Amino acid sequence: MQTIAIIGGGFSGTLAAVNLTRFANSPHRIVIINSGRPFGRGTAYGTTRDEHLLNVAARNMSAFPDHPNHFVEWLRSRCDFDNLKDEVLREKFIPRRIYGDYVRGLATHYLGGADPRSQVECQVVEDSAIDIEPRGQNGGIVVLAQRGPIEANAILLATGNQPPSGLPGSAKLASDRRYCANPWMNWHEEIPSDDKHIVILGTGLTAVDVIVTLRNKGWNGKITAISRNGILPQRHFRGIEWPTAIPDDGQTRTLKELVKLIRQDCERLRNASQNPAIAVDKLRSRTQELWRALSVEEKRLFLTKYAADWNAIRHRIAGPIHDAITDALDCGQLTITSARIESLAAGESSIEVRLATGENGPAVINGDFVINCTGPKSRFSDSQIPLYSNLFNRGLAKPDGMDMGIEITDDFAVIVGDSLPSSCLYAIGPILKGTLWETVAVPELRQQAMSVAQTILKQKPIRWSTQDTIEYCI
Secondary structure, three states: OEEEEEEEOOOOHHHHHHHHHHHHHOOOEEEEEEEOOOOOOOOOOOOOOOOOOOOOOOOOOOOOOOOOOOOHHOOOOHHHOOOHHHHHHHOOOOOOHHHHHHHHHHHHHHHHOOOOOOOEEEEEEEEOEEEEEEOOHHHHEEEEEOOEEEEEEEEEEEEOOEEEOOOOOOHOOOOOOOEOOOOOHHHHHOOOOOOOOEEEOOOHHHHHHHHHHHHHOOOOEEEEEEEEEOOOEEEEEEEEOOOOOOOOOOOOOHHHHHHHHHHHHHHHHHHHOOOOHHHHHOHHHHHHHHHHOOOOHHHHHHHHOOOOHHHHOOOOHHHHHHHHHHHHOOOOOOEEEEEEEEEEOOOOOOOEEEEEEEOOOEEEEEEOEEEEEOEEEEOOOOOOOHHHHHHHHHHOOOOOOOOOOOOOOOOEEEOOOOOEEEEEEEEEEEHHHHOOOOOOOOOHHHHHHHHHHHOOOHHHHHHHHOOOOOOOOO
8 A cells, every 4th residue: 555644734735635635546554643722623724713804705715726616515505604605705705714624624524434335544643744754765764752653654744834934032932921822822812901002013814803802802002014015905896807918929028028028017907996916816717837937037036026916905904904904003002004024032020022124223122022024924035944954964855946845847856955855755745836926825735735646646647727817806
């Protein structure tokens, strides 16, 4: 019996296991190594907070690319949505905890062994993978932190995002209850009284989660959110049918040419009284292709000059979430500050957040409670995750050209140190961001999970009818 080890029990790893079970036509054993978050839910869908909504409408959240309406059909099994018409349900932004139920339910159904026709045995091991020892062409041995090793014929890396980067001075705050280094921990148990000041480091989606939770809990104190650009995510909207700005004519275009075409398209949309974010959405099906065609220098220029605006437009938030943030701004509870964070330090009565504010010189914002929402660490070559440090040292993997993840082939095989594809090691998910850019959302991850399952099973890819993933409502 072939053994497949999957390192990571979040969305990507769970869906890869589900697809292996769906398509295996001979006996296989799957071992999922899960650590730190509830199996089948991961970080994003492990929340228990009702106010944390999906950032994508229900119609785009099926776990299966070959069954695009699956999630909406599953929602129909819940009495919560009995009174909603189909057209309303499809556009609804569902609580993330419910989506976690959906993914965990799929795992229970496909991996639980209830179907006597199943060719797959599945085991979930709660532990951390810290190394992989190669066995030539016959797979490898996954070394665990606490339990015995796992021998596998194929190994899939589905570890998700790295933890947040440590900010200068934050190491000295590790035991300070006024500082939260990881916003996915139970920080809300440490909330100070309403006469205090909470400082959020970051203005992205995680910062939005924190602000919405504070308001949902009725906390009325002052909030300051700090980031280099001071840009908050935009709101989802209703748009119109619109052609793609970049012709699909087989030409390879430079970043300068792409920027020009997109800006022209945005101007046409404004002249038509439409949201220019439509131009970005219409590129969704080709973003990976366009990214891969850019040179490393062009990709770095994009990250420096355009990525902040792109992310704010591309990763939008549900209307009720946007309304809560707007209300917090309008009433003066929330202040957005644009500045680079120089360091953190513990003061007698507060945490000092020291800023570089350009011409005005350094400044200090004092927070009674400070939460790091700067997002996952992007640099991979100095990853603090033991598994990746060991893989790089062994030459079993290497960082991609952008140093934002690991290098892979088109069929998700990991490139080893001698620039050849591994015979047993594969990777999917956010650790492919430097290679694919668009690799953190369900529409891309579900395709990866299905494709890598068929690659590992040595099956011909199953073709399915594809349609553009349009995030805005038409």
